[in-house]
Amino acid sequence: MKQREGSKYEIEMELDKISSLPGHIIDQILSQLPIKDAVRTSVLSSKWRYRWAKIPHLVFDNKCVSVPSEDQTFGKNKLTHIIDHVLLLHNGPIQKFKLSHRDLIGICDVDRWILYLSRSTIREFVLEIWKGQRYKLPSCLFSFENLIHLELFNCLLKPPSTFKGFRSLKSLDLQHITLAPDAFENLISSCPLLEKLTLMNFDGFTHLKIDAPNLQFFDIGGVFEYISFESTFQLSLVSVGLYANKNARNVSLEAIKWHSFFTDLPHVRRLEIQCFFLKYLADGGAPRMLPKPCLDLNYLSLRINFNDREENSAALCILRSSPNLLELELLVRSEEQNAVEELTYGWVQDHWKCHLEHLRLVKIVGISGVRYELDFIRFMLLSSPALERMTIKPASSDGGWDLMKELLRFRRASVQAEIVYMDP
Amino acid sequence: MSEADMAVIKPEMMKSYIWLQTADGLIQQVEQEVAMFCPMICQEVIQKGVGSSKNYAISLPQRVNPAMLSLILDYCRFHQVPGRSNKERKSFDEKFIRMDTKRLCELTSAADSLQLKPLVDLTSRALARIIEGKTPEEIREIFHLPDDLTEEEKLEPLKNTTDDPRIRLLNRLYAKKRKELKEREKLKNAGIGEEHVDDRSVDDLLSFINGDSKMTKASKNKKKNRRRKGQEKNAFLTESMETDKMETNGLNSVGLDVEHGIDCQASPSESSKLQDMEEDILARKVEFDDGDMDDEIDPALKEKIDREVEDFARILKIDWPERMQEILSLGQERRPVHSSLNGSSSLRK
Numbered sequence: 001m002k003q004r005e006g007s008k009y010e011i012e013m014e015l016d017k018i019s020s021l022p023g024h025i026i027d028q029i030l031s032q033l034p035i036k037d038a039v040r041t042s043v044l045s046s047k048w049r050y051r052w053a054k055i056p057h058l059v060f061d062n063k064c065v066s067v068p069s070e071d072q073t074f075g076k077n078k079l080t081h082i083i084d085h086v087l088l089l090h091n092g093p094i095q096k097f098k099l100s101h102r103d104l105i106g107i108c109d110v111d112r113w114i115l116y117l118s119r120s121t122i123r124e125f126v127l128e129i130w131k132g133q134r135y136k137l138p139s140c141l142f143s144f145e146n147l148i149h150l151e152l153f154n155c156l157l158k159p160p161s162t163f164k165g166f167r168s169l170k171s172l173d174l175q176h177i178t179l180a181p182d183a184f185e186n187l188i189s190s191c192p193l194l195e196k197l198t199l200m201n202f203d204g205f206t207h208l209k210i211d212a213p214n215l216q217f218f219d220i221g222g223v224f225e226y227i228s229f230e231s232t233f234q235l236s237l238v239s240v241g242l243y244a245n246k247n248a249r250n251v252s253l254e255a256i257k258w259h260s261f262f263t264d265l266p267h268v269r270r271l272e273i274q275c276f277f278l279k280y281l282a283d284g285g286a287p288r289m290l291p292k293p294c295l296d297l298n299y300l301s302l303r304i305n306f307n308d309r310e311e312n313s314a315a316l317c318i319l320r321s322s323p324n325l326l327e328l329e330l331l332v333r334s335e336e337q338n339a340v341e342e343l344t345y346g347w348v349q350d351h352w353k354c355h356l357e358h359l360r361l362v363k364i365v366g367i368s369g370v371r372y373e374l375d376f377i378r379f380m381l382l383s384s385p386a387l388e389r390m391t392i393k394p395a396s397s398d399g400g401w402d403l404m405k406e407l408l409r410f411r412r413a414s415v416q417a418e419i420v421y422m423d424p
Numbered sequence: 425m426s427e428a429d430m431a432v433i434k435p436e437m438m439k440s441y442i443w444l445q446t447a448d449g450l451i452q453q454v455e456q457e458v459a460m461f462c463p464m465i466c467q468e469v470i471q472k473g474v475g476s477s478k479n480y481a482i483s484l485p486q487r488v489n490p491a492m493l494s495l496i497l498d499y500c501r502f503h504q505v506p507g508r509s510n511k512e513r514k515s516f517d518e519k520f521i522r523m524d525t526k527r528l529c530e531l532t533s534a535a536d537s538l539q540l541k542p543l544v545d546l547t548s549r550a551l552a553r554i555i556e557g558k559t560p561e562e563i564r565e566i567f568h569l570p571d572d573l574t575e576e577e578k579l580e581p582l583k584n585t586t587d588d589p590r591i592r593l594l595n596r597l598y599a600k601k602r603k604e605l606k607e608r609e610k611l612k613n614a615g616i617g618e619e620h621v622d623d624r625s626v627d628d629l630l631s632f633i634n635g636d637s638k639m640t641k642a643s644k645n646k647k648k649n650r651r652r653k654g655q656e657k658n659a660f661l662t663e664s665m666e667t668d669k670m671e672t673n674g675l676n677s678v679g680l681d682v683e684h685g686i687d688c689q690a691s692p693s694e695s696s697k698l699q700d701m702e703e704d705i706l707a708r709k710v711e712f713d714d715g716d717m718d719d720e721i722d723p724a725l726k727e728k729i730d731r732e733v734e735d736f737a738r739i740l741k742i743d744w745p746e747r748m749q750e751i752l753s754l755g756q757e758r759r760p761v762h763s764s765l766n767g768s769s770s771l772r773k
Contacts, residue, residue, distance in 0.1 A: 015568035017529035018551065025536055025548055032552035043560045045569040 100128035165190025241274035282314035332366035
């Protein structure tokens with residue numbers, strides 16, 4: 001480095017390393033600051049005066065403004081004021097916009113901001129309306145052409161008839177939303193690049209037809225009557241939770257058949273069947289084995305009620321059809337213990353033909369030491385020659401001793417299996 | 425970077441090295457797997473086939489000087505080993521970025537020119553953490569930024585950014601005072617009278633600045649205070665004292681002694697005033713706009729503060745009213761809120 005006979009100014013310039021960093025790095029640094037600190041950098045020096053206005057990420061959340069809870073209007077107004085100011089002074093493309101503040105209740109200012117954003121090339125949009133009614137999104141939201149990630153909480157979507165879909169959308173996260181049935185189907189099928197879909201607590205539609213050829217991750221939790229997948233051959237992570245105890249016998253003939261659910265997911269790697277979905281699947285009986293085995297299935301998590309014979313059969317069906325299973329998790333659904341059909345001891349022998357050659361880890365949570373549960377555990381231990389660890393966590397400490405005594409007796413197919421008993 | 429690629433480049437050698445040349449001409453050799461961790465070096469080797477010998481060393485971009493290169497190579501050497509757990513990597517990263525900000529900036533720049541994104545992310549995150557929550561003065565000091573915005577420009581109504589201009593003025597007066605004290609220490613004589621004057625003014629100054637710095641730093645401390653409403657006032661006081669100490673590292677023993685003096689004999693009036701302010705701040709919890717805090721301090725306190733400002737402006741022999749008028753006239757053209765400095769508060773919401 002050449003020595004300069006610099007003036008004090010030049011020495012300062014030498015010392016000031018941060019202002020001369022490349023633009024995208026300063027963007028990165030400023031984007032990692034809360035919006036308040038980022039904007040405050042405008043008073044640091046002349047170089048920094050308008051630097052913040054170029055940051056591509058704008059996040060307005062609870063850290064922005066905090067007000068005592070009695071004065072929500074004040075907080076709301078202040079937040080509105082801040083966002084207006086920032087958007088007005090901002091100069092440059094906005095790539096990510098997140099708005100998630102507790103006091104933001106159904107205000108129409110959001111419409112205005114979405115309109116503003118629709119004029120920029122925004123890629124990620126997150127809107128969370130914490131309280132109040134579903135917020136009706138303006139139609140200009142559906143003209144975000146470059147959108148890659150969309151996340152909405154507590155919103156009502158009504159795409160205009162001219163809506164052609166989000167051409168670049170890869171990730172969609174909708175929670176507590178309302179959407180008309182055909183609108184939902186259109187939405188999914190018109191986003192050809194969709195890879196990740198999360199749906200939680202939705203209403204307005206109950207029949208789900210997921211037509212997304214590039215979908216890799218699917219997480220759903222809500223109340224629905226029908227679910228089917230079309231051309232989702234890349235889907236590898238699936239989590240399905242049916243929140244309501246639907247009596248499937250009342251459902252029309254469109255009710256999903258066993259094989260179609262799994263046939264449509266040939267390459268599923270991780271599968272979680274939560275809440276009442278197993279019951280839903282099991283209703284009406286389960287085949288002994290699936291028509292095609294799930295060769296890629298490595299991880300399975302089931303929420304099961306062991307007292308229900310149909311659910312037991314369903315679980316066994318899946319297990320028999322997953323030869324490459326590595327990890328299994330069974331969560332007991334605690335319903336009232338209806339005295340369902342008596343399962344005889346013969347049950348275990350019957351279903352004994354199952355080899356889970358690669359199963360290494362098993363976790364069973366919430367058992368109460370009922371006969372059927374113990375049978376299942378015994379069956380697991382006998383079917384898994386490669387088992388390394390089985391973790392058992394009872395629902396309560398009643399009958400803990402008896403449970404343990406039984407567990408001790410069980411024979412194990414795997415020499416190195418350990419049974420870990422965890423306190424409830 | 426497949427095995428096949430590697431094999432094509434160096435089929436014969438057992439442990440291979442890549443030759444790198446920094447902008448100052450220094451050439452060094454580095455283990456292949458370590459150097460290849462940097463995408464830019466990787467690209468050079470594969471696409472242009474350089475780096476295999478001393479004569480064909482890869483010229484590194486200008487932003488990578490030898491010191492930075494050695495840091496980067498340390499980073500690569502650790503992270504290119506595949507078997508490390510996430511926890512190990514994280515803890516290495518934490519220790520790795522502990523360096524002064526100047527080197528951190530240089531490292532960011534160097535890592536960027538080598539396209540080493542993980543390191544760029546790490547360093548930029550560290551820089552963001554340094555900036556977060558600090559006042560502009562602190563940031564300028566840490567990063568050696570020239571304070572070259574005019575008073576006007578700073579006062580411009582980026583409402584959610586600028587500090588209260590009164591605070592800014594005070595900080596400036598404070599800086600001047602600091603300089604003055606330094607000078608006085610240099611030609612120190614046993615004039616006790618003078619010292620007393622000093623004591624008092626610094627006393628006022630520090631306690632006032634404490635109050636102010638609490639206002640500007642309230643946002644930083646806010647989170648902590650909110651969690652425990654009955655937070656020990658002492659802890660809060662000492663913290664702002666300490667941060668003042670940081671600011672006043674130019675202050676010599678005279679100043680420090682006085683500070684200790686304050687600690688010991690925090691007069692009830694002072695601490696109650698500070699407590700009042702603190703309570704005001706906690707009660708309102710207006711975090712975002714420091715300027716607004718101005719409006720929320722109760723008028724009696726405001727009068728007192730105004731008087732104090734006048735007092736030590738006098739001491740510093742600055743023509744206070746004229747200066748104030750200047751600022752106000754500038755401010756009034758833009759924002760009515762500034763008129764609150766005169767004692768009338770106008771909350772503009």
